[in-house]
Amino acid sequence: MTVSAAPRPHIDLQNAVVRFAGDSGDGMQLTGTEFTREAALYGNDLATFPDYPAEIRAPAGTTAGVSGYQIQFAAHEVYSAGDQPDTLVAMNPAALKVHLPDLKRGGLLILNEATFKQSDLDRAGWKTNPLTDGTLENYQVIKVDFEHLVGKAVEGAGVSAKDASRCKNFYALGLVFWIYSRDIEREEQAIRERFKKSPPLAEANVRAFKAGYNYGETIEALDAPYSIQPARLKPGKYRNVTGNSALALGLIAAAQKAGLRLFYGSYPITPASDILHELSKYRRFQLTTFQAEDEIAAISAAIGASFAGALGITGSSGPGIALKTEAMGLALMTELPLVIINVQRGGPSTGLPTKTEQSDLFQAVYGRNGECPIPVLAARSPADCFETAYEACRIAIDCRTPVIVLSDGSLANGSEPWLLPDVNSLPKIEPDFATDPAGFMPYKRDEKLARPWAIPGTPGLEHRIGGLEKDALTGNISYDAHNHEKMVRTRAEKVRRIADRLDPTEPFFDPEGEVLVIGWGGTYGSITQAVIEARQGGLKVGHVHLRHVFPLPNDLTDVATRYRTVLVPELNMGQLRLHIRGQLGLESVGLNKIQGKPFHVAEIRSTIESLARRKHLPAEQEIA
């Protein structure tokens, strides 16, 4: 892969963390996404973390309206979007206010100089001007007069002044491309493709982008350009995916492999809506998307679709999942396949809709009336959303059961390179519809304790199901006391047996030692990186990341006893920790953060280190 030559010698780096930040209207999400795509195509490994406000567009120039996008890209494997940026692009004083505290000491700071007028500063809540009051003295500051430079660059492209000003983000992108020696030709094509409906806009953006790139040359005081070689990833074909799009693809893959129509019933909600948007594009794959009137209708329709013989799926986030809990009970009782996706966000209630959190585990495992055991799977990275979704569909169909998938806001919007799976080697999924009237009994079970899936349209199998307790064989309504006990225990056992079919738990890194870190969901990257770093310091540390949150792996306690202590870092108040103690009696120390943000690697690493040193183990570890 060629990189366009730059006159100055490159400085080779192993990795870098870049954050783009600006007003909601400044196009920072787009800028970040473009940079990410180029890094991916170049062959870096990477991880991203977009972070935007709950309002569509909060008042310009205020801290409430700041939108950010962070990427870590590297010549080696990357597990998280990074704790502290090496380079921060701040398009206005509000963005600087919000993000400066995170910038690495000595880091590169690119500022939009023209926006530091007194009124701007006031709006952002700066008491004095950071450009002049010494605030920035520990950083390499690049002040750019974007308005002026962009204006000049796009002169003659045939766009209005307003549109010209909107090209700022591509100017900034160009500059960062120069700093990290990225391929500008590929990006130029991408820009032209994106704006193909308006050639003048395309032209203007390309000019701004190139001007930004060239501007890099002119900055003397800079160490850059840097270069970061492609990572030596596992061979194969790659694609950069966000969690939500990988999840959508996983669902389609499962339906296609099973030969079923995919029915996705959903009601929009941040951060789950993109799954609906994504799936809606693929109508050609025997795929029905149904934007229901609410979440209850969405899950009910999915149940109806499953009854009809489709793969019924529904997705939402915490508040919407709350509304679905009654119908989940119906799916459990009728023992139909159903997948329920929860892309978690900050709670409780409406909470922090655009922030990430892991606080819906209790709801997923315990949040229903009656004895209502439903398997719960959690995805650990954007690309892993594919596999988790696929596996959830497989279990749902195999066992005729609702299955919950937990994702979260950081996975949903974050992205990483994804090694495309070989379609033929995906596990088989066989819906195995009942067709034979001889001896047909709606609730006669197979060895997985699954009942037959007998769909309308099949002659001779007419039968009735519903949410009242049912006879263990005929499925007719039964109020019999012992039948009820039997059915409750059978439904529990059906789910329990899923654990019997799991692969043995093999911790990453050390198979025994001082600390076992047990995680689930989106903390995977930060934990992995933290364990790597702790082990570099000589500690023996293992890491188990649970895909199966319920039922838990049978051997988890056994594995845990091989370590002196167990640490459970979570973006909640300790839900998995209570869950494994309640289910398994497994004691652990919690590391809990509830700030709507992922862990910093350092927070976990230092906790591992201090635990390894401690004689007496605390119950919860404060974040240093």
Added chain:
Amino acid sequence: MTVSAAPRPHIDLQNAVVRFAGDSGDGMQLTGTEFTREAALYGNDLATFPDYPAEIRAPAGTTAGVSGYQIQFAAHEVYSAGDQPDTLVAMNPAALKVHLPDLKRGGLLILNEATFKQSDLDRAGWKTNPLTDGTLENYQVIKVDFEHLVGKAVEGAGVSAKDASRCKNFYALGLVFWIYSRDIEREEQAIRERFKKSPPLAEANVRAFKAGYNYGETIEALDAPYSIQPARLKPGKYRNVTGNSALALGLIAAAQKAGLRLFYGSYPITPASDILHELSKYRRFQLTTFQAEDEIAAISAAIGASFAGALGITGSSGPGIALKTEAMGLALMTELPLVIINVQRGGPSTGLPTKTEQSDLFQAVYGRNGECPIPVLAARSPADCFETAYEACRIAIDCRTPVIVLSDGSLANGSEPWLLPDVNSLPKIEPDFATDPAGFMPYKRDEKLARPWAIPGTPGLEHRIGGLEKDALTGNISYDAHNHEKMVRTRAEKVRRIADRLDPTEPFFDPEGEVLVIGWGGTYGSITQAVIEARQGGLKVGHVHLRHVFPLPNDLTDVATRYRTVLVPELNMGQLRLHIRGQLGLESVGLNKIQGKPFHVAEIRSTIESLARRKHLPAEQEIA
């Protein structure tokens, strides 16, 4: 209190268990209730257990349509409705089929002879005639030709043949009155009062009742009449109450003591509907009942009412509670008083709507999105519903928090004598509305961490609340990371502190010993009786019955360590057991029954005994 003289000498008993069973249309619930009232007025202690089908009236004569009502009444304190009836009234073969297995060996069986025709037997599923095939040989059988005898008795009362036949149940009641030497004059008055709108009907029922009573005399082969002296209960004024009516009274009492309007928003559902019916009668107490369009509207309206400064309450059963979980999060975020009542029934889904179960504990404690801690209280007996409801309201108002009350079907419909509390000695409840604009901050907290309750109509305190995360002081929307962590922890701490204010846990019976039985909810009676019996066998047993399911008492683990083992009997798969292990690390053995029915005393007693004998403790104890 005088008992009308009976010619034969009475046999003194300490207690008796009587069950009335018949078709849904036979009026068995009424018969049972009448007998219960009389026993209460006579001064017996008692406990009752009504059990009826989910259909209004299933096909006549089938086992599906059988409705039963059991009472235990005694000359001593009574804790449960009894395991096995001493006397069974079976108004048709179906009732016999369903209930005969429970009748005590040698027990008294009163049968409606005329209903044992072949077609009746077929409909009830008897292969041969139990009257003649030896099935009944171990019982004292009294065959009564009700149709004929009742017909004769009411001749001339001026009612139709159909209405005459409907008097059967009072004939049966009369007979049982004779058997247990009850006061027929008081009952005669009661019947006349009940049918006061139709004097002929009143007359007919009175005649049937008296004829039944007199019929007793004529039965030679009987040990009866029995007599059971009044129980020596704590002195005071008593009243017989069902759990639902006690609960309704508890709510009214709390609102009255607090000087607040009571607003009850609800949507009908078995077995919670009677709370709505009951409250609807008391419109004169500044009380609004609102039958909402669904459960979501019911809780939302209650939240709106609390915002307005009323005591907002909502009630339902499992499936309806599921629908309320989203709005519970809103109540938590807005920190308004709210009481949510769940009268549990058999689950999951629609489950067994008229049967009892304790399987919504998980839902109550863990069933919401986000970190959403809500105190959970459980009532232990019909009369205790009053106190529990009162306490829940007090906490809700004191702490500005939603509070969940768990009752269940057996408590709701069951009844017992209730020692009326002295209204003046009920704990104070002070809503303490904010009125002073000086320094007013919507989220500034007091020492209980409660925020001010500033209601619309108060000048100068205008403010806005909602479900988004809010600033720790102003209550304005805040997306700040550290503010969120602070608020999540503060909300948790507010609830946790409730435990600090609880009385120390003092186990009933032995303060240390072999077994501590920890229970919650409607199992109180069976556990108490079982412990009494186990102790009579020489075992040292304690009993803790948790009113506060969440937060748990701080000293529970300490108390538990004073016993060799802890037994947790539950009408579910072990939800409290998992909860105390998860929350406290407290290990216990579970005794679990999921049959839609209360425990038999014997099931718990034998488990206590076998646990006391065992060396190695099992995880779950099978019911023998």
Added chain:
Amino acid sequence: MSAPLVKLTKKDFVSDQEVRWCPGCADFAILAGVQKLMPELGIAREKTVFISGIGCASRFPYYMNTYGFHGIHGRAPAIATGLKMANPDLTVWVVTGDGDGLSIGGNHLIHALRRNVDLKILLFDNRIYGLTKGQASPTSELGKKTKSSPFGTVDRPFNPLTLALGAGATFVARTTANDMPHMSSVLKRAAAHKGAAFVEIWQNCVVFNDGAFDEWSEKDVRDERLLKLEHGKPLMYGKSKDKGLRIGGGFTLEMGAADGAVVHDESRDNLSLALALAALEPPWPQVMGVLRAVDLPTVDQLAREQEREAEKATRGPATLEALLQSGDTWDVTAGAGDA
């Protein structure tokens, strides 16, 4: 897979389940009517699905020897929408009550109607909650004393017909369980309608609301108090069809003699006539029959058409491989791998 076309009879649609309604309940009549109708439709048992919510009425599917789903309270229209969209070949009936369909399930109902999902929706209206033993429902008359309203309700009731029309329903009708021929003809019309067909059926609950419809069912008065609609015929009623509804001043209806009565037209796009009729309250006659029947594309049909167009518009093969590999991809070559 499809069953041999033997001629079915009513009996073929009777399931083996014991019917658990109270003796005398009007639900029995509706059940009989529907079971009788089924063979006339010529649709195989296995292609027929009954979906319900919760309530006495909602036990209906158990008694039909077809596929059936006894859902949760209020959600039948949503379950049915999913079923129908997943398999448009099925004939889908929804059975609901006045509480199930208009109280908790009101939103799903109006959305199914606006979407024009091809469902036959039967609302058994007994103006009471039966299964939960006698609370007021959204069709209970203002001031009605029930278990939940011992002093009388304070909520004005819905008119199910105006609600359905206001929601944009393409087929709206009313009938009563105690007029079997009328009910049969209306059910048949509903079955024939392609789209969401809404039928309110007056149904007497003998236990909790006995006599709710007596005002309109007693022999001597019913002809005077009910107006049976017929498409293309004037709006006439009365024992000897001597009365009619005519146009009054300023866009109103007027009671008067039969001649000059407005001619009923079910197929009008404009809602005004249907609505005027639906909204009539005593002393006006209550209308019975089909108020509106217009043909519009159904959502299940539109969705499938869109799917076929999407398939046609696809460039390249619609395989899973192609899908996964779409977008920007890159290769990492062997040998360089370190993972």
Added chain:
Amino acid sequence: MSAPLVKLTKKDFVSDQEVRWCPGCADFAILAGVQKLMPELGIAREKTVFISGIGCASRFPYYMNTYGFHGIHGRAPAIATGLKMANPDLTVWVVTGDGDGLSIGGNHLIHALRRNVDLKILLFDNRIYGLTKGQASPTSELGKKTKSSPFGTVDRPFNPLTLALGAGATFVARTTANDMPHMSSVLKRAAAHKGAAFVEIWQNCVVFNDGAFDEWSEKDVRDERLLKLEHGKPLMYGKSKDKGLRIGGGFTLEMGAADGAVVHDESRDNLSLALALAALEPPWPQVMGVLRAVDLPTVDQLAREQEREAEKATRGPATLEALLQSGDTWDVTAGAGDA
């Protein structure tokens, strides 16, 4: 407790919160209109409450310096019902969006309307989901391409006006955020109505559905395409009021010349005129203004009256003691106690 009666101004109703809508959003105009209206109503700030659900529109309460409650998605009418029934002295406004009010919250809306709760309900209709970034709403036109319907929607939209009328609303009106004088007059009428007042407000979302109402807002065409209703005045429109709606054959409306036009009557009990007008679709003019305004008792009022009657009817004192001791009681005398 009640505030001194000083004359308030618009400013008094502006809260200290930063308004977080997109520049150019029509929500700003509605906010300004409502803030301007408030002092004209002569109701104290503390007696005024704004309740909303979730959506861009639903941020509204934060910007009003009154009591306010930003509820959960779709539930504002239910929250408001509880509030109003608990304290009928308050003036309660509900602000909702087309998604909030007609999709997830449709049921609460129609029930609030049928109950005639004394609420002023403003539905900000931008025919799109704003806050969640551009999905179709129940008022999006059939075939509309949105994020959730890249091939166009397949669901027919609701007509909010016919829906409200069908639900029995006692006050139904429409206005648009880009005609401040009209909007002000309609809001004022809504405020004056005793009962549930439903107002649909056309509101342009500049980001996700810009131009949705251009067809009716551009200067040169709007008079031809909008018919402004006035009570007691004939149904006329057109720049020079030369066109009118008249009665056609068989109970229909007809476009024609102004004279002979039907006279608008908001106060009719009969729904037909209001509905005929509400249901008009292009090429017919769209109506603006008050379609229906009838006086009927409100549920909050009826409930309080019932309460007063219950109090009057009480035999003996309505004390807590008396309540607890009602029913059959008995005494256990001291000395015999063993517990």
